[in-house]
Amino acid sequence: MDAKRDQRCGPERRPHVVILGAGFGGLNAAMSLRRAPVDITVIDRRNYHLFQPLLYQVATAGLSPAQIAMPIRRILTRQSNATVLMDKVESVDAAARCVVTGTRRITYDYLVIATGARHTYFGNDAWSEYAPGLKTIADATAIRARILSAFERAEVTDDAAMRKRLLTFVVVGGGPTGVELAGAIAELARNTVVRDFRRIDSSTARVMLVEAGAHILPTMPPCLSKKAGRQLEKLGVEVVCGNAVADCDDSGVRLANGTEIDSACVLWAAGVMASRAAKWIGAPADRAGRVMVDARLNPPGHGEIFVIGDTASVGDGGGLPVPGVAPAAKQMGRYAARAILDDMAGRRSAPFRYRDYGNLATIGRKAAVADFGRARLSGYPAWLVWNFAHLWFLVGFRNRLVVFLDWAVAYVRNDRAARLITGQYEA
Amino acid sequence: MDAKRDQRCGPERRPHVVILGAGFGGLNAAMSLRRAPVDITVIDRRNYHLFQPLLYQVATAGLSPAQIAMPIRRILTRQSNATVLMDKVESVDAAARCVVTGTRRITYDYLVIATGARHTYFGNDAWSEYAPGLKTIADATAIRARILSAFERAEVTDDAAMRKRLLTFVVVGGGPTGVELAGAIAELARNTVVRDFRRIDSSTARVMLVEAGAHILPTMPPCLSKKAGRQLEKLGVEVVCGNAVADCDDSGVRLANGTEIDSACVLWAAGVMASRAAKWIGAPADRAGRVMVDARLNPPGHGEIFVIGDTASVGDGGGLPVPGVAPAAKQMGRYAARAILDDMAGRRSAPFRYRDYGNLATIGRKAAVADFGRARLSGYPAWLVWNFAHLWFLVGFRNRLVVFLDWAVAYVRNDRAARLITGQYEA
Structure with missing residues (x-):
C-alpha cells in the first residue's frame, strides 16, 4: 500500500537499486528502503546473512552455523520491493550502469557495493x-x-x-x-x-x-x-x-x-583485504584494497554508486578512519538508503558521520x-x-x-x- | 569402586573389549559394560554418535547437525573403563585377535563389530x-x-x-x-x-x-x-x-x-550395503554384505566376536530376519555386553531374541x-x-x-x- 501511495507522486518507472552483498551493510541498506518507491535487487554469492561477530563461536564448537546465519530471502520475505538473487558478480560496467554476473546483466539506477573483506596473507x-x-x-x-x-x-x-x-x-x-x-x-x-x-x-x-x-x-x-x-x-x-x-x-x-x-x-x-570492488568500478583503493570514497560514500565521479562497510575507506567525520566493524557497516547501509532517497527527491545529502557506540x-x-x-x-x-x-x-x-x-x-x-x-x- | 570389587574375584588382567563403531549398537554395548571388570576401546572413524532417524531433518534444513550428533567421548566421559579412539579400521586379524587401524594394532579378548551400513547403487x-x-x-x-x-x-x-x-x-x-x-x-x-x-x-x-x-x-x-x-x-x-x-x-x-x-x-x-566386516573376519555374508551370525550373534567359529546392528544378518528367534532399525541395534548391543559377561563367568548365553516394539x-x-x-x-x-x-x-x-x-x-x-x-x- 505504501508503495502504491508513493508511486502516485513518483516517476513512472521506479528506480532500480542493486545491492551487492547481504552482510550488515547491504542488508541494512535494503531494509531501510522497505517503504521507498524503488525496486531492489540484492545479490549475494551465499544464501545466508551471517552474524559474523559470533563466527569464532562456530569455529570453536560453541554454536551451530544455523544459529548465526539466516537465509537472506527469509529476512526480506515480507519486503515486496526486494528480490534476492544468489549469484556471483563477475564485474560492473559503471559507464553502462550494469552489473554482470555469471548468468546475466542487471542494469541499475543506484548501486550499493557491500561485498566486505576477506583475510589476507600479505602475499604469502x-x-x-x-x-x-x-x-x-x-x-x-x-x-x-x-x-x-x-x-x-x-x-x-x-x-x-x-x-x-x-x-x-x-x-x-x-x-x-x-x-x-x-x-x-x-x-x-x-x-x-x-x-x-x-x-x-x-x-x-x-x-x-x-x-x-x-x-x-x-x-x-x-x-x-x-x-x-x-x-x-x-x-x-x-x-x-x-x-x-x-x-x-x-x-x-x-x-x-x-x-x-x-x-x-x-x-x-x-590482515584483512577488501573484495575486488575497486577493480570492478575502476576506483582508487587504499593498501587494504578498500575503495576510497568521499564523505557521501561515493567513489570519484559516481554519485549513483555507494561503497559501504568493509569495502569502503572513509573518514568518520572527525579525521579518523571508520573502523571495519558491524555497527559502522550498518550505519553506512542506512546512510546509503537515505542518500538514494535524497537524490531521488533532488536533495543534496549531508555527509556521512560515524557514530561510535x-x-x-x-x-x-x-x-x-x-x-x-x-x-x-x-x-x-x-x-x-x-x-x-x-x-x-x-x-x-x-x-x-x-x-x-x-x-x-x-x-x-x-x-x-x-x-x-x-x-x-x-x- | 565397582571395578575394584569385581577385580578381586576376576582374572588379574582385565579382558579387553574392542568395539568397532559407535552407532546405536556399539554405543549400547559399551554403556552396558560400564560396571564390568573389562577395559573397553571404542573405535570410530568419526568423533560423533549420530541419531540417524532424524538425519533426513538435517538434509531438509529442519535441524542443525549438532542437534542430532554428540561427541562419542562426551557420552562416555564418566565411564572410566572406556577409551575412545577416532581411527579407521583397515582389517581384523581374527586368528591373532587383533584389530589393525591406520596407526596401530590393537589386540582384543572380545570384539564387537557394529560398523553399520551405507547406501548402495546396486553396482552403478x-x-x-x-x-x-x-x-x-x-x-x-x-x-x-x-x-x-x-x-x-x-x-x-x-x-x-x-x-x-x-x-x-x-x-x-x-x-x-x-x-x-x-x-x-x-x-x-x-x-x-x-x-x-x-x-x-x-x-x-x-x-x-x-x-x-x-x-x-x-x-x-x-x-x-x-x-x-x-x-x-x-x-x-x-x-x-x-x-x-x-x-x-x-x-x-x-x-x-x-x-x-x-x-x-x-x-x-x-538399497543398503553393510560395511566390510565380513571381509575383515572372513565370514559368510548375505546379499547385502551382512555377516551371517548364529543365534548368539557370533560368526562361525568365533565365540569371541559379536557382529551386531546393520552389519549382522540374524533371525529374530521367530523365523523372520531382524530389521535394520535403531531399536534392533540397541538390543543387539546390550545382548553382546551380557554375552561377554556370561562368557567371562563360564556361562552359556541364551540365544538373542528381538523384541519388536x-x-x-x-x-x-x-x-x-x-x-x-x-x-x-x-x-x-x-x-x-x-x-x-x-x-x-x-x-x-x-x-x-x-x-x-x-x-x-x-x-x-x-x-x-x-x-x-x-x-x-x-x-
Missing part, C-alpha cells in the same frame, strides 16, 4: 593451506574440525613429539578475532574436553597468540589491551607481541626472531574488555555487556532464544554443544 | 555423483545444499526448461528415508519457502517418489502403506511404484518403463503411520507418537530440549531453521 598465499582464516561458515566448520581432530589425533598417537605438536595451537593476529579464538581454544582444552580423554591431558595443551605489533587489540586504549593480555594469560594463553610470522608450513610456524613453533593447528586472524572484545568465560569512551570495563562486567549486546543484535527471535539457551546450558555445564568433526578431518 | 556407482545418498552428516549437508540451491538457481534463471528441471525433485526408494525426504521436500516447497521467492512459484515444484517394488514402506502392513501413499499425495508428492531406475545422469533419471524425468536434484534412498514412519507435518502389531495409527495421532518417540530417544538432555524448541517454533511458524547452502553449491 601458500600459507592459507597451513593457517586457515575465518570469514565464512565453511571456514568456521573447517577450523572447528582442525582444532577438534588435533585432540583426537593426540589421543591416538604413541609418538611423544607428534603428540606435543598436536597439542600446540598457534593463533596469528592479536585483533578481536585472534583474541576470541585463542581464549576459546584455551577454555576448550582446559575445561570442556579435559575429562573426555584417557591417554592425554588436554589441559597441558599450549595455546599461543602471536601479534606482530606491540600490543594485542591495538584499537583499544592501552590499559584495556594490557588487561586483555592478563586475562588471556590467566586462561593459559601465551601472548607473544612484537613478533611477526616469517614462515608457515605443515610443521608449524617460524617467527621473525627465529623461534620455530611445531604445531598442527595454526589459525590466521591477521563503543568497542567490545570478548576473551572467554567471564572475561572481556569494553571501551565506551569515558566508561571502560573489563572482566565479568564487560563479559555481561558483550553477551547482552551480541544476543540483542542477533537477527531473528528464534536464533536469539536458542542461542541464549545454548549459552546458558554451556555456561552451567561448562560444555560446548557443536563438537563435530566433518569433512577432510574424518579418520 | 557412477550414479552416486548425480543421486547422493543419506548416511552421514556430510551427506546431509550436501543434500541440503543441493535442494536449497535448486530453488535459488530456479529464481535466477530466465530459461523456462531449466527452471522446470530445477523445480523437479526425484527421491529414489520408498522406504522410510525416501518417504520422509519426499514429504519434507514437498512441505519445504509448498509451505516454508513459498513466500520467499519473487520470480518463481515454489509451490509448483514437482516432487516424485520412485519405488521399484509394488508398495512404498514395504515392511509396513499394506493398509498403512496405502494410507502413507495417500498422505504423501495430499502433500503434493507423486508416488510412482513398480518402476525401477534404469539410468541416472546429470540431466535426471530414466525409469525402467522408459519415462525420462528431467531433474537437477535426484536423491538416493534405495513397533514400526514408525513419518511423512510430514501432522502425517505419519505407526504399526504396533494390534494397534495401527495414521495421520495426526501417529505423527504425535513419532515426535514423542524421537524426542525421547535423542541422546542427551540438551539436544532434546533444543530440538523440542526448534520443532515447536517451526510448527507454529511453519519454518525451517537451518536453511544454509555451504560447500560446492555456493554461487
